[in-house]
Amino acid sequence: MSDVVKTLFLCTVLLVISCGTNNDTNKMDTNLKLRFVDEYILPDETTFENTIVGGLSGIDYANGTWYAISDDSDAPRFYSAKISYDSSGFNSITIKSVTHFKDSIGELIPKGIVDPESIRFDDGSFIWTSEGNIKVGLKPFVQIADSSGVFINEFRLAKRYLPNTDSNFGPHHNGVFEGITLSFDKKGYWIAMELPLKEDGVEPTLEETDSPVRIAFLNRETGHFEKEIVYELDKVSKQAINGYTFRLNGIVEILEYDTNKFLVLERSFAMGYVDGGNTVKIYAVDASKATNVSSINSLKGASYTKVTKKLLFNFEDIRKELTNGIVDNIEGVTFGPHFKNGNRSLLVVSDNNFSLYGPQLNQFILFEVEK
Template sequence: MSIVVRIFLLIKGLTIVISCGNINEAKQNDTGIRLHFVDEYILTDETSFANTRVGGLSGIDYANGDWFAISDDSESPRFYKANVSYDLKGFDTIQVTAVTHFKDENGNNLPKGIVDPESIRFDNGAFIWTSEGNIKDGLKPFVQIADSTGAFIKEINLANRYLPNDNTDLGPRHNSVFEGISLSFDKKGYWVTMELPLKEDGEEPTIAETESPVRIAYINKETGRFEKEIAYELDNVTRPAINGSTFELNGVVEILEYDTNRFFVLERSYSMGYNDGGNTVKIYDVDATKATDVSSINSLKIADYTKVTKRLVFNFENIRKDLTNGIVDNIEGITFGSNFKNGNRSLLVVADNNFSLYGPQLNQFILFEVVN
């Protein structure tokens, strides 16, 4: 049986023009892309389907009329299929219609505690998905391909720089590895992004100015190998942690290539101690046309190279007052959906509610109209 939950906002239709600090900066966005906020939809925290709790939605994708969302439940790695109904007036319903559990090479459901699912994309009947692993426990991250039943097809070969190791100055940081993935615009490969810099590449962002480049890598679909890598510079942490808390971070949580070497990048800053969720989320328009291929560079700290350029398209602070309880939650997924009747593309983002383990959070979906 499908789960149907309806929650409607009274305030809709707020148009947000590119926010780059001032009018002159906004005019510099040569794509002319704007995002028009349409609506928000909440799946209640109690939503369940087929003996699973619907939550931890860390990635979302749309293909052939169907929606797919991955759950980052390490005890039961899985993804959901859903129907999502909306128009320019807003959401109608979100119906969860199926759940699929990921399987190992022997056809068994993946055991608990060995993966940390983060992102998923549909690709011609199969699914490519990422896990951050568990760096502290020596569990490697990965990029895998599964069929429509969740059965293992293959795993992508990783460069050593992405694997856990005993060197405190090299390799990935815990919980900061393959956070996002996108099909390439030409459908010949995939782009996968780190959330934070490798230790040898840069520092974790703070309130103060830092050099914090993350690697976005291209995977050749035919060979199954990492090839080109480009560098994306993170913003500073937006707000200091408060009320006795010290935890702060800022990282890339998802990417979406919408044209050759052009991406939407979701960047999220989080600081503990705030009643509004502590998240500052932005969507950047990224141009990698002139970016250096850094795949042969072992450390970005000492290298001379050109990073991608980024322009702010949307800051969720502009719609905070229109969202449930003024909360911009832990947004981690982004995808295009079906076109609206006026021909414009739809864009949907989803928040990972962490199963409300750290306090009440939202299974939050936010809908935009893409206007060129």
């Protein structure tokens, strides 16, 4: 190849990257590696203080205690737990307390108006998200509660995240604030949509699609949404079978582990499979060169740079080592304490939907983060 041709080729590559039309999933440098350690199943019949322990859609760890949010819309709540393990595996999981979310005067939140999805501990308080119910006009939200579950504050959302009577705009039902993480600098929170906004792109299908999801930064001090970056979803992994048609793929949780560096949990689901129908992946994501798209009303046809993503772990690789070969509806992820060798632990948890749609698992899976 001549020097002139080489130069033209390099310029073309740089132009494509700068325009944001390419979402490179293979060339991002990362030293992270995940080693599967063990699985623990909390029985479906587990109860605590007159509640069924299930629907665990988010998990966090702080100061020796684990916190898991339940997506029970009739009784929104979170649990604290003692989870014991080492680098060889789990020892035990014990529920220690349950806290019900309440309004500003300490009254329990009424049934059916929230859909809890994610929770993070932050200096004695808890930030949590609800997807609301877009079909009936119940708005999603990001709220702060105190250690007793009592409402402290709710952050104002941009109009794009609210239910919209125009079918071409706003969030998809059950596709709103699925993930949240404290920012690495502790100045705020990153909140991830599960699916694209209608004005941004289409929901993933079995074919390659343009399905960009917004991840927004929320300034803790000002309470304002200040920045939005774009993550491109994979296509749906497999077709629904046995007479079913429902399938999807979306972000289910995020975790910032360094400045502009995230772990993103992406889950594809298709109905009709005895193994659960879930395809779950953890991506290492770099947002250091991503465009702030907060001023772009629609991403369709817009020019911007997306985050880069690299596949870090595919749960298909450990399916045979899991109970009944099932990768369940994994929705929560958090770092835990360090192992004795200095490596961090990483824990994921599944939302068993209270087994309303058939037998599912309260599945906890432990990893070691190797470098």
